[in-house]
Amino acid sequence: MELNQAKERIEQLIEEINVHNYKYYVESNPSISDYDFDMLLKELETLETQFPEFAFDYSPSKRVGGDITKKFETVKHVYPMLSLSNTYSEDEIIDWENRIKKIADGDLEYVCELKYDGVAIGIRYDNGVLSQAVTRGDGTQGENITSNVRTIKSVPLKLKGNYPDTFEIRGEIFFPLEKFAALNREREDLGESVFANPRNSASGTLKLQDSKIVASRGLDSYLYGVYGATQFAEGHYEMVQLAGAWGFKIPPAEKRFIAKVNSIEGIMAFIHYWDEHRKQLPFEIDGVVIKVNNYRQQEELGFTAKSPRWAIAYKFKTERAETTLLSINYQVGRTGAITPVANLTPVHLGGTTVKRASLHNSDQMEKFDLHVNDAVFVEKGGEIIPKIVGVNIEKRDPNALKFEFIHQCPECGSELVRTEGEAQHFCPNDVACPPQMKGKIEHFIGRKAMDVDGLGAETVQLLFDKGLIKNSADLYDLTFDQLIDLDRMAEKSANNLLLGLKASREVPFERVLFALGIRYVGETVAKKLAKHFKSLENIRTATELELILVDEIGERIAQSVRSYFDKPEHLELINRLKMAGLQFETAAKEATSDKLEGKSFVVSGVFTSFSRDELKVLIEDNGGKNVSSISKKTDFVIAGENMGPSKLQKATELNITILSEDDFIKLLNS
Numbered sequence: 001m002e003l004n005q006a007k008e009r010i011e012q013l014i015e016e017i018n019v020h021n022y023k024y025y026v027e028s029n030p031s032i033s034d035y036d037f038d039m040l041l042k043e044l045e046t047l048e049t050q051f052p053e054f055a056f057d058y059s060p061s062k063r064v065g066g067d068i069t070k071k072f073e074t075v076k077h078v079y080p081m082l083s084l085s086n087t088y089s090e091d092e093i094i095d096w097e098n099r100i101k102k103i104a105d106g107d108l109e110y111v112c113e114l115k116y117d118g119v120a121i122g123i124r125y126d127n128g129v130l131s132q133a134v135t136r137g138d139g140t141q142g143e144n145i146t147s148n149v150r151t152i153k154s155v156p157l158k159l160k161g162n163y164p165d166t167f168e169i170r171g172e173i174f175f176p177l178e179k180f181a182a183l184n185r186e187r188e189d190l191g192e193s194v195f196a197n198p199r200n201s202a203s204g205t206l207k208l209q210d211s212k213i214v215a216s217r218g219l220d221s222y223l224y225g226v227y228g229a230t231q232f233a234e235g236h237y238e239m240v241q242l243a244g245a246w247g248f249k250i251p252p253a254e255k256r257f258i259a260k261v262n263s264i265e266g267i268m269a270f271i272h273y274w275d276e277h278r279k280q281l282p283f284e285i286d287g288v289v290i291k292v293n294n295y296r297q298q299e300e301l302g303f304t305a306k307s308p309r310w311a312i313a314y315k316f317k318t319e320r321a322e323t324t325l326l327s328i329n330y331q332v333g334r335t336g337a338i339t340p341v342a343n344l345t346p347v348h349l350g351g352t353t354v355k356r357a358s359l360h361n362s363d364q365m366e367k368f369d370l371h372v373n374d375a376v377f378v379e380k381g382g383e384i385i386p387k388i389v390g391v392n393i394e395k396r397d398p399n400a401l402k403f404e405f406i407h408q409c410p411e412c413g414s415e416l417v418r419t420e421g422e423a424q425h426f427c428p429n430d431v432a433c434p435p436q437m438k439g440k441i442e443h444f445i446g447r448k449a450m451d452v453d454g455l456g457a458e459t460v461q462l463l464f465d466k467g468l469i470k471n472s473a474d475l476y477d478l479t480f481d482q483l484i485d486l487d488r489m490a491e492k493s494a495n496n497l498l499l500g501l502k503a504s505r506e507v508p509f510e511r512v513l514f515a516l517g518i519r520y521v522g523e524t525v526a527k528k529l530a531k532h533f534k535s536l537e538n539i540r541t542a543t544e545l546e547l548i549l550v551d552e553i554g555e556r557i558a559q560s561v562r563s564y565f566d567k568p569e570h571l572e573l574i575n576r577l578k579m580a581g582l583q584f585e586t587a588a589k590e591a592t593s594d595k596l597e598g599k600s601f602v603v604s605g606v607f608t609s610f611s612r613d614e615l616k617v618l619i620e621d622n623g624g625k626n627v628s629s630i631s632k633k634t635d636f637v638i639a640g641e642n643m644g645p646s647k648l649q650k651a652t653e654l655n656i657t658i659l660s661e662d663d664f665i666k667l668l669n670s
């Protein structure tokens, strides 16, 4: 390659890699596979070795990929938080082992670990208490996401045993597959875009501002490295065991999540074992990590700018298969969202036979320019349904017809719509499109909605097919005689069902609101709306602006709520549900009091059990007053995580009582 050609390619690669890094780390939404990304990076590294005059300091090959979003306070790392050098080739693992054997003094022991596909976290403990959790960021500084990490059950808030006074522990936070699938189902159901994979949804979740949502998602962690306490153990493996005794969730050796070996054969055995068994894990790994065990030898080997020399990652290639795309079906979801699903010639992939693959939406279809009988590549990621990741264009028959996205609903024939900025097409006929009608009733009776005892999806199906119900209000008109006539419906089940419906009249308003199935009004949004407006009537008459003024309600949700109430069919449904006795107002609050009468409060920082707004509502409900800045007149400051140091100082100087979240609750209950 000529000099200027090399320079041009290097610059091109740098630009391209930077774009992918941004999409991956900051937006949590990559557009190419990790393998393809790694190949770009490898090409860049090779060129930089060949043409060192173009190995620029700002090259992504020399930097740790950054996740700084500017949404959180940045914190400098005490110990740089680096990446790992990685390879897809066993030969390169052998080379690595040979190389370090020559540099390090004495015999080497290796620790083999799983490479969890999640987000790296560094957590500080002071006197046994979790004090700070920071993301990797650019390796030098990361983002302070302590309040989010605190919600993860497997991260201890307080340690036990004989722990060091102060130290940092590193580990990986990841999305268990089952939780990930549930989250994506819910998002698809709400017509929201789905997360590409568990890793990206873990990083997206950790960067949410509302810790309560983080808590509800069920992230998990494994901890794999202790810093600032080398005097406690001779090597990494022993230290990890100690950390287990302090209360950390560490990889179990008996399940072979971690192993100590002393030869390249041992390393290879570990790699081969997990290449075969990784599909049985309840979370995703993208490889294994091999580390030199002894701390003294680690020090001897040292670091490059980007990664330790004493460790290397062996990455597994995602399994990919080529097969034929036969046809495309269109599924209609509860909200009318249309999902194209590819029917394939059955092919073996990752231990199962794959016949269908999700295409998510029309953009995905367009991206691959799919034609009938195309040879397509399918991959199985964290999702249950595998996905199409590419087309083997060379095999395309030049006369093949292109797949065109449909214009009409396959179930009811309505013209489909797509709102700007949305990924999905929708069937707008939400009152008479059968899968939507049925789906709405199923959603209505669901566990998080009305939770009707004695009524499940199968019975809804049956009742719907028999023409006994067309919407949720019809449920409340069902009679014992109608039910007992159904196949497999015994007297007892019929009675239970009727009792269940009767009991559902006590379900609180926020869940009734969620049960209505208004687009984008998920569980959390329903709670927010119910809390703020207190009755359905108030929500129905609220303007779009009034809706947007509610914490975390954006334009999209506001518009959806408005247009829901613009439909006469919906108003009629609500009327009938009201007649049936359901709750359309928040119950009169017992919590209100005048306990805080005449007191003024400043609420600052981030809290675990409440959002800032919720705390403010509590204050007002109990007669207190919220003020925005600290002055002599302030009675209390409720201080959360991340409260600014200057505020704290001012409060102390003015002798204002500082309350924690818990203190405040105690005050209310006193």
Ligand SMILES: NC(=O)c1ccc[n+]([C@@H]2O[C@H](COP(=O)([O-])OP(=O)(O)OC[C@H]3O[C@@H](n4cnc5c(N)ncnc54)[C@H](O)[C@@H]3O)[C@@H](O)[C@H]2O)c1
Residues within 6 Å of the ligand: 020, 021, 023, 024, 025, 030, 031, 032, 033, 034, 035, 037, 038, 064, 065, 082, 083, 084, 086, 113, 114, 115, 116, 117, 118, 119, 120, 121, 136, 171, 172, 224, 289, 313
């Ligand atoms: N698809 C894309 O567009 C895109 C863009 C950027 C990066 N990426 C992917 O991200 C990777 C680069 O990310 P990276 O710099 O974090 O490297 P990496 O993910 O390959 O390896 C380093 C990370 O591994 C993690 N890890 C998991 N288990 C571990 C263990 N047992 N011990 C130590 N560390 C462990 C840590 O978080 C550590 O930071 C690339 O290899 C690429 O596959 C993809």
Ligand SMILES: [Zn+2]
Residues within 6 Å of the ligand: 332, 409, 410, 411, 412, 413, 414, 427, 428, 429, 433, 434
């Ligand atoms: Zn339809």
